[in-house]
Amino acid sequence: MIVIDENMVLKLLDWDKTFQAMEVAMRRCTEKRIVQTARSKTQVLDKPNLLVSMPGYLEDSTFGALGCKLVTFFPTNSNLPKPLPTVMASILLFDETTGLPKAYVGGFEITKWRTAAASAVATQHIYAKRSKPLRVLAILGAGEQGRAHADCFKHCFNFQEIRVWNRTASKAKSLVDEYNKKYNTNIFKHCESNEKCVRGADVIVAVTNTSEPIVMADWVKAGAHINSVGLGKTHHSEVEEKLYFDADVYIDHWEGARAELSGLIKAGVQFKGEVGSVIANEVQTEDANRVTIFQSLGMAVEDCAMGRLIYDTYLKTHSN
Ligand SMILES: NC(=O)C1=CN([C@@H]2O[C@H](COP(=O)(O)OP(=O)(O)OC[C@H]3O[C@@H](n4cnc5c(N)ncnc54)[C@H](O)[C@@H]3O)[C@@H](O)[C@H]2O)C=CC1
Ligand SMILES: O=C([O-])C1=[NH+]CCC1
Known part of the structure; x- marks a missing residue:
């Protein structure tokens, strides 16, 4: 072996x-x-x-x-x-x-690379391929996944601003300083609050262990795309629940979703489809003003x- x-x-x-x-x-x-x-x-x-x-x-x-x-x-x-x-x-x-x-x-x-790349694939197929704006990226969480998403999205897209917020501000500030140096740029910006980070962002990545929402519905701009990756008490704690009713929600696989997103299902949230069906051009969000959410669980x-x-x-x- x-x-x-x-x-x-x-x-x-x-x-x-x-x-x-x-x-x-x-x-x-x-x-x-x-x-x-x-x-x-x-x-x-x-x-x-x-x-x-x-x-x-x-x-x-x-x-x-x-x-x-x-x-x-x-x-x-x-x-x-x-x-x-x-x-x-x-x-x-x-x-x-x-x-x-x-x-x-x-x-x-x-695990870090494939999770960040799965978010990038979802962003590309659900959002970017409809010629949607890619100006501001908001990353909530500066842990291992926050860092991997910062690298991956810097590599895969051309955002003009990459905002980073973390519950402990020093961790987000270190990421921002380190990444501006690493990429010889000044596009990485630290945000004092999750609200400032989210407001006006085109694409949002949430990668925290929170069990309370950190992305509130009223802060998210029309037509934005959210990748919600973190796992708190449940796999759908990062985004305020009411937004799931006003968004097109995509998942990575039905079977995992039935087991791990049962709270959302019981609440009556309907999933638009798997990211794979968007890649195959079988499903797509038509309305440019509709928020899209990729609820990432991770797949074997x-x-x-x-x-x-x-x-x-x-x-x-x-x-x-
Ligand atoms: N969907 C998927 O495929 C995968 C999901 N994950 C999940 O992604 C999340 C992040 O993973 P890592 O970056 O490796 O963990 P980490 O421990 O390195 O980072 C966690 C981050 O969450 C933040 N955080 C913790 N509690 C919080 C709270 N109450 N409010 C706001 N922020 C809080 C911390 O400040 C830290 O920045 C975890 O929940 C993990 O289970 C991890 C791997 C794959
Ligand atoms: O898919 C995965 O590896 C994980 N999902 C949540 C924690 C780890």
Whole structure:
């Protein structure tokens, strides 16, 4: 079995290929060329800490794989004397014919990259391809996902301003300073409040652990697009609930949505469709003034696609 650790994974990752892998995984999902069930969660007794298993099979000549991601979600890690990431992951790939374990692939960086790229794919197909404005991006949350989304959206789009807000302001300020230097630009701006960050933004990314809404309906401009990625008590806590009734809401997969967005479903929110059906041009938002929301859950087959991409790239670059 080949072991591809986090350091190696980071060397092999590439935004364009990650974007392509997410497009394929989402499209194959809608074409039913995948197998994946809602993920199972093992809670560490009375703590909020979870071990989540995400097995999946993706049929595709380039990105297809049989694999399983094991992901830990330990919000208490941020309070440790020496903080650790709150989301960590490992991916196992198996031979599709024999079931033999093929590779262990570190899943921490992959989870960040593929989640940010899934938001970028959703933004491209639900929003940007309708020639909608891409002037101001608002990122709420400056943790691991906030950083990955800042890199990914800088790479994939051409925003004139990328605003960043975080509950603890110093974290957002550090991101802004670091990224303006890294990209030799001044487009990254720190926002004092979530309201200032959201108002007037064309595209909004919410990547926090909040269980209370941080994107209020009245602040969101007509026709804006929101990627809501974070997981608080539920997977739909970041956006004020009433906005879901006045928006076109897209999901990554129906089965996951039925299990993890049951609160929204019970409240009567209707989903417009999977992102894969938008990629296939089967569904689209027609009204330019309607807000669109991508409610990202994360899919096992995204991790399968990434595992295969990294495995193949590793074999190509380490042939001996
Ligand atoms: N949809 C998907 O595919 C995925 C979703 N996630 C979710 O994305 C979220 C962010 O993940 P990471 O960046 O890795 O975590 P992180 O721990 O690095 O960052 C979390 C951020 O949330 C903020 N935050 C926490 N509580 C808050 C509150 N009450 N109000 C406002 N902000 C608050 C923190 O300030 C921090 O910036 C998590 O909820 C995680 O479960 C992570 C991976 C994949
Ligand atoms: O898809 C994923 O890896 C996750 N979704 C929420 C936490 C981790």
